[in-house]
Amino acid sequence: MPELPEVEIVKRGLKNTLTGQKIQSIKRHRHNLRHNIPIALETALGNSRIINFVRRGKYILMELDNQFTVLFHLGMSGKLIVQPLNTRYEKQIHEHLTLITYEEYYLKFIDPRRFGIIDLFLTKKKHKLLINMGPEPLASDEKQSEKYCKELSDYLFKKFKNKKQFIKNVLLDQHIIAGLGNIYVCEALFLSKISPFRRALSLSFEEIYSLIQSIQTILLQAIKAGGSSMRDYVHVNGKRGYFQMQWNVYGKEGEYCTFCLKLNNINKIKRGIQAGRSSFYCDLCQK
DNA sequence: CGTAACTCCTGATGGC
DNA sequence: TGCCATCAGGAGTTAC
Numbered sequence: 001m002p003e004l005p006e007v008e009i010v011k012r013g014l015k016n017t018l019t020g021q022k023i024q025s026i027k028r029h030r031h032n033l034r035h036n037i038p039i040a041l042e043t044a045l046g047n048s049r050i051i052n053f054v055r056r057g058k059y060i061l062m063e064l065d066n067q068f069t070v071l072f073h074l075g076m077s078g079k080l081i082v083q084p085l086n087t088r089y090e091k092q093i094h095e096h097l098t099l100i101t102y103e104e105y106y107l108k109f110i111d112p113r114r115f116g117i118i119d120l121f122l123t124k125k126k127h128k129l130l131i132n133m134g135p136e137p138l139a140s141d142e143k144q145s146e147k148y149c150k151e152l153s154d155y156l157f158k159k160f161k162n163k164k165q166f167i168k169n170v171l172l173d174q175h176i177i178a179g180l181g182n183i184y185v186c187e188a189l190f191l192s193k194i195s196p197f198r199r200a201l202s203l204s205f206e207e208i209y210s211l212i213q214s215i216q217t218i219l220l221q222a223i224k225a226g227g228s229s230m231r232d233y234v235h236v237n238g239k240r241g242y243f244q245m246q247w248n249v250y251g252k253e254g255e256y257c258t259f260c261l262k263l264n265n266i267n268k269i270k271r272g273i274q275a276g277r278s279s280f281y282c283d284l285c286q287k
Numbered sequence: 288c289g290t291a292a293c294t295c296c297t298g299a300t301g302g303c
Numbered sequence: 304t305g306c307c308a309t310c311a312g313g314a315g316t317t318a319c
Contacts, residue, residue, distance in 0.1 A: 001312065034295070034315085058313080076312055077297075094297085113296045115313060129315090165290075174314075182312070230311095231298080275291075277312065 002074040003058060004137065004179030005222035006233050006241065010080055011055040013236030014062070014107070017082045021101040022049045023064075030096040033111060034075060037097065038120045044068045045099065057133050057178030069123045071130075075115025077232040081108045112232070134177040137215050149216065152177075153209040160200040160208065167203060167211075168196035169275045180215065183228060183250045186280045188215040190249045190259075195286040196272070196279040221246065249280040257282040 002010070026042045038044075049065040060080070062070040072080065085104035097109040097118060109118060121127040135155065139148035156177070163170050170176055171185045180188075189196050191214035194207060203211070227233060227241030234240055248258060253271035260267045260282060267284040 003313095034313090073313080075296090075314090111296095112298070113312090115296065117314095162289090169291095172313085276293095278310095 001076050001181055001183070001230065002078065002227075002233050003181035003184050004055075005184070005219055005243065006227035007058050007060060007074065007179070008055055008223055009227045009235055009241065010074070011053050011060050013082065014060065014080060015053040017236060018050050018101065018105060018107060019052060020050065021103045021105060023047065023099055024102045025100045027091075027098040027100070028096075029091065029098070033096060033114045033116045033118060034073075035117055035119065037118045041070075041118070041120055044120050045070070050101075056130055057136070057174055058181075059130065063123060067122050067124065069121055069127075071117065071119045071121060071127050072109065073117035073129075075111060075113060075117070077113040078109065078111040078116035079232060079234060080236055081110060081234075081238060082106065082236040083108070132175050134173070134175050136178055137180065137212070138219055145216065149209065149212050152212050153205060156208050156212070157203075157205050160203055163200035165200055166196060166274050167194060167198045167200045168277075168279050170200040171215075172275075172277070177215075179219075182277055183247070184215070184218055184222065186250045187248060188218045190281060190286060191218060193286050195283070196274060196281050249282065252280060257285060259285050 023045050026045050028037065031037055045064065048068070050062060051065050052063040054061040054063065058073060060072040062072065083106045085106065089106060092108065092110055094112040095108050095110045099107040119127065135152060139145045159176055160170065168185060168189065171180050172182065188211065192211045194211060222228060222243040225241055225243035225246060226235065228243040229240035230244060249269050252269045255269050257267045257269055265284060267282055269280055270283055272279045
């Protein structure tokens with residue numbers, strides 16, 4: 001399930017391979033995913049040049065040299081795959097859209113579960129899905145990281161003041177903070193030793209600050225490892241990420257907590273359900 | 288308004 | 304071995 005690190009890796013892959021290329025043709029194999037794929041897509045993309053790729057939360061934005069930007073969301077199982085034209089083109093199963101460039105590359109959007117989104121908007125206007133999105137968890141400039149961490153903590157401290165929900169569920173809400181999904185929320189809460197069952201409003205400023213630090217640490221480590229590959233997620237070249245090797249709690253119900261072992265404690269990772277989603281945690285470490 | 292349940296979908300998994 | 308129920312979850316929509 002692609003979250004911020006996975007989407008960031010895909011965006012970088014697209015940027016490195018396709019920036020500057022001109023779109024020659026568009027093959028549409030399906031008219032809808034989660035929403036309808038806009039009818040105007042072929043017209044908007046035809047003969048346009050790709051000038052940049054940007055990530056916002058879990059969205060990828062492909063900016064064109066005309067007035068349009070294409071918005072991609074990978075949903076649960078979406079992939080964006082880039083291949084040179086010399087590998088013979090074959091439509092894969094669940095391939096819904098294919099772009100072909102004059103520079104002889106394919107871009108394929110593949111998504112078995114079809115929770116993904118492909119949409120189009122005018123670059124100078126903001127897409128409606130981006131308007132109410134919360135701030136990015138990472139600073140745009142790594143040197144500003146500490147300052148940004150403080151800013152985010154101030155912001156979240158205010159946001160959490162009247163939030164009665166579990167901290168776990170609040171962190172998953174893209175309108176509060178963008179880019180986090182179940183895996184990285186579980187891992188960040190574990191790292192900051194905060195129970196997923198705490199109510200957001202019960203967190204002190206110091207705890208929120210520590211939580212933001214943990215979120216940033218986890219996300220940066222995950223990006224460095226090329227993201228987490230479970231089933232579907234791969235880079236644009238088809239290679240897998242390996243951050244799943246570094247998970248401490250996610251998917252580890254019944255295994256011993258490694259932090260506890262270091263302190264000569266023995267405790268097993270628990271799994272609970274919150275808002276219909278699994279939460280993995282150590283009830284000895286996380287309070 | 289805030290909050291929670293519901294919904295979409297396919298593939299992996301486990302029980303019998 | 305095959306069949307069926309269950310689960311995974313992002314995020315918009317609906318209901319309260």
